[in-house]
Amino acid sequence: MSSESLALEVQGLGKCFHIYDAPGDRLKQFMMPRLSRLMGREPKPYHREFWALRGLDLQVARGETIGIIGRNGSGKSTFLQMVCGTLAPSCGAVTTHGRIAALLELGAGFNPEFSGRDNVAMNAALLGLSDAQIAERFDSIAAFADIGEFIDQPVKTYSSGMYVRLAFAVIAHVDADILVVDEALAVGDAVFTQKCMRFLRSFMERGTLLFVSHDTAAIKSLCDRVVWIDKGQVMQIGPTKEVCDRYMQACYEAEQGSGPAAAAPAAPVFDAGLPWHDQRRDFFRAEPLRNDIEVFRFNPEAPSFGLGGARITGAWLMDTQQRPLHWVVGGEPVVLRIQAQCHQPLQSPIVGFVVKDRTGQAVFGDNSYLSYLGQPVACAGGQVLQAEFSFDMPRMPVGNYSIDVALADGSQHDHVQQHWIQDALHFKSESTNMATGLLGIPMRSIVLQAGQAQQETSSP
Secondary structure, eight states: OOGGGEEEEEEEEEEEEEEOSSTHHHHHHHHHHHHHHHTTOOOOOOSEEEEEEEEEEEEEETTOEEEEEOOTTSSHHHHHHHHHTSSOOSEEEEEEOSOEEEEOSTTTTOOTTSBHHHHHHHHHHHTTOOHHHHHHHHHHHHHHHOOGGGGGSBGGGOOHHHHHHHHHHHHTTSOOSEEEEESGGGSSOHHHHHHHHHHHHHHHTTSEEEEEOSOHHHHHHHOSEEEEEETTEEEEEEEHHHHHHHHHHHHHHHHTTSSOOOOOOOOOOOOTTSOHHHHHHHHHHHSSSSOEEEEOOOOTTSOEESOOSEEEEEEEEEOTTSOBOSEEETTSEEEEEEEEEESSOBSSEEEEEEEEETTOOEEEEEESTGGGTTSOOOBOTTOEEEEEEEEEOOBOOSEEEEEEEEEEEEOSSSEEEEEEEEEEEEEEEOOOOOOSSSOBOOOSOOOOOOSOOOOOOOOO
């Protein structure tokens, strides 16, 4: 690969820290080796070496997105600091091509005594913007951060979420060629996280991204390749799914055999007269091991786009008796109702929704097109259009989620988007009974039996 097509070149990169057992050993290390050499003796070290990272070789192409995974203390942040130039390597070299913007540890680069406005100016200047460019983009930066009057308060008064909002807003406006994000999106609310993920996906179309996260679902969603680091050593560099799967396997293997198996809990008793989902709902309501999902109200002010021939005016999650839900148990039947006002005639309207996790990854969704294929429900100007999607709520991992709702006119493959609302509804999974995966399936039954192995029957 030619150097012109590269954004980042790393050769034999390593970082060694000196660990001192006592404060006085630092002075001894500074003075005694010099005296020993003057006396013709072999210098004695007064420290221990700790290699946070060693032997990393990597080439990153322009426009590529690289994920970096590993347990806490594995060397991920050390690597990123050497890429950004805030930490000098002990060996090897890092060569970057283009402007770098980084969001590293919380509050890095901020002066806590300065106001948010002053820190924006200082950080943007350090990242290469002129005074005129900073003034021109300040309103956009402030709007992205969306921290209101706190922009003129000292950042030492900020919450952790406000720190990230302001820092991310700056790096989103500095025209970077290489963007470095170190686990920053773990802090902050769901709305801002979605905004950041939309920016990252847009940035990936033109720039190079180095992304560190413990969320392997986010890594799989964003990254072209992954670097797995463990205890300062590069374990694997390769395709995202392959490396993430191997990493998760290693994590599980490391946890096994740590102690005796816990006693199995008593099996729940279900009422055979109830449908399966009602049995599980009653059981999960009565037990701490359940999937509780808190549902928030429709947000009509959420970001949206479309031609405006019709506008979505509401979206609700309801139970089967048409009552709005403020919380849901994973596995129970629900109805998602989407209502819109048509301002002009629509010949073949399609209403749909997408449920996304906090990183913006689509988890599940559907639309009305196939249900009315060949028999479209036309909507005249001035009429109200309403769609209802009935399904069993999947069991969700703990976290924040949002629902995009949309209305188009046409067919599945050829349509005009009239109104699409991003993050129209939010919900939060407070607890879960899921074992693994992105979604838990509302099972109809689970059977476990022990006995004699059955003989296979041979075909006549």
